[in-house]
Amino acid sequence: MATIRDIARMSGYSTGTVSRVINHRADVSEEARRKIEDIIREQNYQPNTSARTLRRSASSEISIIVRGNDNTFLHSLLEKVQICIRENGENANVQFIRETDDEVAVAVELVQNLRPKGLVFLGGSIPSFRKEFSKIDVPSVLVSASAERLGCEGLSSFSTDDEEAGAAVMRMLLSRGHRRIGILGGYRESSHDGLPEDGPAFRIWGALRELRESGVSFDFGRDYEGCSFSAEGGYQSAKRLLCRTPDLTGIFAISDTIAIGAIRAFSDLGLRVPEDISLVGFDGIAYAQYCVPRLATIRQDTEALARKSVEDLLMRIIYDRPTVHEKVPYQFVNGESVARPRE
Amino acid sequence: MATIRDIARMSGYSTGTVSRVINHRADVSEEARRKIEDIIREQNYQPNTSARTLRRSASSEISIIVRGNDNTFLHSLLEKVQICIRENGENANVQFIRETDDEVAVAVELVQNLRPKGLVFLGGSIPSFRKEFSKIDVPSVLVSASAERLGCEGLSSFSTDDEEAGAAVMRMLLSRGHRRIGILGGYRESSHDGLPEDGPAFRIWGALRELRESGVSFDFGRDYEGCSFSAEGGYQSAKRLLCRTPDLTGIFAISDTIAIGAIRAFSDLGLRVPEDISLVGFDGIAYAQYCVPRLATIRQDTEALARKSVEDLLMRIIYDRPTVHEKVPYQFVNGESVARPRE
DNA sequence: CTGAAAGCGCTTACAG
DNA sequence: CTGAAAGCGCTTACAG
Numbered sequence: 001m002a003t004i005r006d007i008a009r010m011s012g013y014s015t016g017t018v019s020r021v022i023n024h025r026a027d028v029s030e031e032a033r034r035k036i037e038d039i040i041r042e043q044n045y046q047p048n049t050s051a052r053t054l055r056r057s058a059s060s061e062i063s064i065i066v067r068g069n070d071n072t073f074l075h076s077l078l079e080k081v082q083i084c085i086r087e088n089g090e091n092a093n094v095q096f097i098r099e100t101d102d103e104v105a106v107a108v109e110l111v112q113n114l115r116p117k118g119l120v121f122l123g124g125s126i127p128s129f130r131k132e133f134s135k136i137d138v139p140s141v142l143v144s145a146s147a148e149r150l151g152c153e154g155l156s157s158f159s160t161d162d163e164e165a166g167a168a169v170m171r172m173l174l175s176r177g178h179r180r181i182g183i184l185g186g187y188r189e190s191s192h193d194g195l196p197e198d199g200p201a202f203r204i205w206g207a208l209r210e211l212r213e214s215g216v217s218f219d220f221g222r223d224y225e226g227c228s229f230s231a232e233g234g235y236q237s238a239k240r241l242l243c244r245t246p247d248l249t250g251i252f253a254i255s256d257t258i259a260i261g262a263i264r265a266f267s268d269l270g271l272r273v274p275e276d277i278s279l280v281g282f283d284g285i286a287y288a289q290y291c292v293p294r295l296a297t298i299r300q301d302t303e304a305l306a307r308k309s310v311e312d313l314l315m316r317i318i319y320d321r322p323t324v325h326e327k328v329p330y331q332f333v334n335g336e337s338v339a340r341p342r343e
Numbered sequence: 344m345a346t347i348r349d350i351a352r353m354s355g356y357s358t359g360t361v362s363r364v365i366n367h368r369a370d371v372s373e374e375a376r377r378k379i380e381d382i383i384r385e386q387n388y389q390p391n392t393s394a395r396t397l398r399r400s401a402s403s404e405i406s407i408i409v410r411g412n413d414n415t416f417l418h419s420l421l422e423k424v425q426i427c428i429r430e431n432g433e434n435a436n437v438q439f440i441r442e443t444d445d446e447v448a449v450a451v452e453l454v455q456n457l458r459p460k461g462l463v464f465l466g467g468s469i470p471s472f473r474k475e476f477s478k479i480d481v482p483s484v485l486v487s488a489s490a491e492r493l494g495c496e497g498l499s500s501f502s503t504d505d506e507e508a509g510a511a512v513m514r515m516l517l518s519r520g521h522r523r524i525g526i527l528g529g530y531r532e533s534s535h536d537g538l539p540e541d542g543p544a545f546r547i548w549g550a551l552r553e554l555r556e557s558g559v560s561f562d563f564g565r566d567y568e569g570c571s572f573s574a575e576g577g578y579q580s581a582k583r584l585l586c587r588t589p590d591l592t593g594i595f596a597i598s599d600t601i602a603i604g605a606i607r608a609f610s611d612l613g614l615r616v617p618e619d620i621s622l623v624g625f626d627g628i629a630y631a632q633y634c635v636p637r638l639a640t641i642r643q644d645t646e647a648l649a650r651k652s653v654e655d656l657l658m659r660i661i662y663d664r665p666t667v668h669e670k671v672p673y674q675f676v677n678g679e680s681v682a683r684p685r686e
Numbered sequence: 687c688t689g690a691a692a693g694c695g696c697t698t699a700c701a702g
Numbered sequence: 703c704t705g706a707a708a709g710c711g712c713t714t715a716c717a718g
Contacts, residue, residue, distance in 0.1 A: 001455070003694095003695055003696085004695065004696060004697095005695080005696095013704075013705085014704065014705045014706075015695090015696080015697090015705090015706095016697080016698080016704070016705060016706080016707095017703085017704060017705075019696070019697055019698085020697090020698095020703095020704090022696095022697095023697080027703060027704090028703070028704085029703055029704085032703080032704085044455075046455050046456050047695080047696070048397070048458075048694085048695050048696065049393075049396075049402075049456060049457055049458070050392075050393040050394075050396035050397040050402065050458070050694085050695080050696090051393075051397050051694070051695035051696035051697090051710090052695080052696060052697080053392075053393035053396075053696095053710095054391070054393040054394050054397055054694090054695080054696075054709095054710050054711065054712085055695080055696050055697045055698085055709085055710055056696090056697075056710085057710065057711095059392075059393065061436070064437075066422075069422065070419055070422065070629060072415060072418070075415070075418040075422075076413055079409075079412065079413065079418075079439045082437055082438070082439050083439055086438065091436055091456075091457060092436065092437055092438075093404070093434055093435065093436050093437075094407075094425055094435055094436075094437045095425070095429065095435075096422045096425050096426055112344070112389050113389050113392060113434075114392055114434060115391075115392070115393070230629070231629050231630060231632075231633045232629070235633060260630060260633050261633050263633070263635065264632075264633040264634070264635060264637075267635045286413060286573070286574050286575070287574060287603060287630055289574075289607075290574040290578060290603050290604050290606070290607040291607070291634075292606065292607060292610045292635055294607075346710095346711060346712085347711065347712060347713095348711080348712095356688080356689085357688065357689045357690075358689090358690095358711090358712080358713090359688070359689060359690080359691095359713080359714080360687085360688060360689075362712070362713055362714085363687095363688090363713090363714095365712095366713080370687060370688090371687070371688085372687055372688085375687080375688085390711080390712070391710085391711050391712065393710085393711080393712090394694090394710070394711035394712035394713090395711080395712060395713080396694095396712095397693095397694050397695065397696085397710090397711080397712075398693085398694055398711080398712050398713045398714085399694085399712090399713070400694065400695095
């Protein structure tokens with residue numbers, strides 16, 4: 001494998017000059033640049049990543065932390081983020097951690113070990129950021145949850161307006177005449193002082209606000225059932241919810257995966273969607289449009305979330321620009337899973 | 344951040360001795376080991392990955408190449424592989440490439456750039472391995488497709504017995520009385536000289552063998568429709584297949600994702616599963632058990648595939664053992680999507 | 687069992 | 703604009 005010294009020898013220049021060419025520095029003569037670039041191409045020379053990392057004391061990798069197991073939405077976000085990173089000539093390291101793990105604690109250790117040049121958090125719970133994100137001195141971006149209220153230095157965020165979208169779901173169910181509406185998914189414990197603390201929980205927050213403003217009552221003990229972001233979670237909690245509170249006519253599942261489990265649960269309870277019960281999901285994963293019935297849902301723009309997040313991160317790695325907190329527009333998908341409640 | 348020199352200074356030993364302790368070499372006195380380990384712990388010292396990589400001229404990372412976009416089965420395999428890698432104290436780099444990309448070409452470049460200590464291929468098409476895997480001198484493992492017939496040096500594989508499992512699907516449909524059976528998914532072009540060349544294609548091969556042995560006819564032009572491994576692919580190809588060949592009573596979709604698209608297509612065509620048409624999938628992704636109806640499928644043991652693959656790879660990285668080609672047992676899931684054909 | 691020293695492949699002040 | 707040289711943080715023959 002050719003090294004920078006080989007290229008230097010073959011071109012008749014010093015390794016310093018070759019290095020300058022590789023790094024696109026301006027202070028190189030046109031002639032030297034041409035000659036050296038030719039040889040680099042001819043030899044198919046690739047600089048040794050570790051040597052660069054060591055010298056610059058920053059790796060060329062971006063680390064991606066995915067919080068949540070078997071989470072289809074995050075998987076498709078991950079895929080898009082990775083592709084975008086590669087298209088920009090960088091490499092990505094990935095860590096999957098459990099929904100209940102502390103992603104910032106993982107990140108702190110990872111930064112020390114791998115010295116990534118940037119960090120991408122997919123899914124996130126705000127309290128862990130509050131607790132020790134200050135220990136992280138690497139440009140970072142939180143995708144799919146807003147970090148705006150945190151004001152962490154070095155942490156941008158790109159997300160759907162979960163609160164507004166949650167409210168939109170409710171407006172839709174209310175406009176179809178539903179007055180007994182249940183909510184499925186998330187962890188109530190994740191709230192402290194009543195405020196939800198991660199992206200998905202804000203969906204609930206927005207939904208509740210809308211209900212309140214419309215004068216429709218909601219009782220957490222009766223009308224809500226929490227669960228993990230999985231089909232099995234949705235299945236179990238939907239069963240519990242409907243058995244306890246059979247007069248519900250509409251359900252908001254705070255993720256599509258949960259909704260898919262819920263459809264199955266309703267079917268097992270002998271309830272038809274939407275004739276007997278209406279259902280709205282959240283995320284817009286591919287399967288949502290292949291369920292029977294097709295799921296009404298909020299489609300998050302994963303393409304834009306991924307691209308904007310990576311671009312912001314790469315720009316901040318180079319130019320030390322201020323962090324950004326941007327809401328990316330979502331789309332309401334009507335589907336076939338909502339109808340007017342029966343008399 | 345502490346370096347090995349700091350630890351050396353603080354312990355009163357040389358960096359050489361500290362290095363030996365870090366690398367668990369035997370030729371260190373008990374006293375030195377204790378003392379140095381204490382200080383390492385106290386300082387929370389972590390060796391610099393790039394320096395090690397540079398020195399050893401092999402990175403501490405394993406690169407994972409995932410071939411296929413938005414592929415739920417591979418995503419869950421990826422997640423398990425990554426977790427297993429981390430549990431063994433290693434790190435993982437990930438590249439997602441398109442179903443139609445050449446994973447070995449990507450790997451060749453990646454090896455040169457990143458010098459991973461090992462390579463994991465998730466999903467794979469045999470022809471690309473045949474073409475230029477010989478350029479790769481890093482221990483590798485192919486997961487979910489067998490590389491046995493390739494005999495590539497340095498390439499192990501762990502997979503479901505796709506051919507046998509495909510035959511099992513057919514046996515099941517035949518035993519329920521089906522005689523007009525269609526197959527959905529994969530690319531016929533991927534075969535050369537009539538033999539399929541990637542894992543999923545072997546499923547078709549096994550299915551056809553079984554039909555032949557049972558004296559049931561199958562006409563590729565009429566009874567088969569290829570497509571990508573996506574719900575949309577399954578949806579479109581199922582529609583085409585049933586419109587062209589409406590007398591089919593049973594369908595084998597060679598992945599669950601394809602089957603989920605097919606269920607939706609049948610519903611749009613006014614066909615009920617399984618009353619009007621029976622359907623069997625393949626893979627055993629989580630959603631398969633939450634469809635309405637629950638999908639009959641072959642459940643691949645992703646947990647075992649992931650664990651065995653990573654363990655074999657790590658062992659071969661250290662001990663230079665021979666490669667292995669192992670078939671991991673699958674499980675037939677009955678589901679609710681198969682019935683006897685109507686009179 | 688331990689230390690002194692070379693060197694992995696780069697980058698970057700420094701000097702000219 | 704270019705080169706000589708130091709040094710990033712490790713590992714490992716070599717010598718004792």
